[in-house]
Amino acid sequence: MNTKVRIRVYYDRQSLGFAIISFLLILLYLIILAFGQRGVNAATFQTSQTISTNMQQFYLTKQAFPGGEALTACATGYHMASLWEILDTSNLRYNTTLGFTRDDSGQGPVIGAGGWVRTGFSNDTSNTPGKGNCDGWASSDSGDYGTAAYLPYLDWTTGGDIGVWKTETDQCNASWWSVWCVENVGYTIYLPIVLRH
Structure with missing residues (x-):
């Protein structure tokens, strides 16, 4: 039972380029969102500590x-x-x-x-x-x-x-x-x- 599935995708160079650029921009946005949120939370915590205890x-x-x-x-x-x-x-x-x-x-x-x-x-x-x-x-x-x-x-x-x-x-x-x-x-x-x- 060796079944093969074949999918054919038709594209031209312009649509492929657009798809790759869109994918990379979305990926970059998600990375910035994920790591940026950590930095904001840590910075907010550190700032509040400095204000309250460490003048x-x-x-x-x-x-x-x-x-x-x-x-x-x-x-x-x-x-x-x-x-x-x-x-x-x-x-x-x-x-x-x-x-x-x-x-x-x-x-x-x-x-x-x-x-x-x-x-x-x-x-x-x-x-x-x-x-x-x-x-x-x-x-x-x-x-x-x-x-x-x-x-x-x-x-x-x-x-x-x-x-x-x-x-x-x-x-x-x-x-x-x-x-x-x-x-x-x-x-x-x-x-x-x-x-x-």
């Missing part, structure tokens, strides 16, 4: 450094902060283990104590707050200047603004400034896995 951390070093050593002052997993990274402290968590604290600082940064901070400006040695950066934090020379930032002491009885950073410049050889550090942020990228048989 980016920052701190002011306990030790002081001259300007030329500021870039290497932060602990592993942290980098010297730009003022723009730490400007809004409500989005950050102060690391009280690594950071300088005072009796009444609670879980937040201290007031009146400052540190070198990156400016976002080109390499500069001028005595201008927001510009001076010890020649890109490479200089500890007394003739060069860098920018330091601090949360100032405030007279709360006057009803003024609270939480405004103050900046000033100092000579890069000054060894009484700490350094503002902020946690490195990692990003996860999900790519499809291609398996070969």
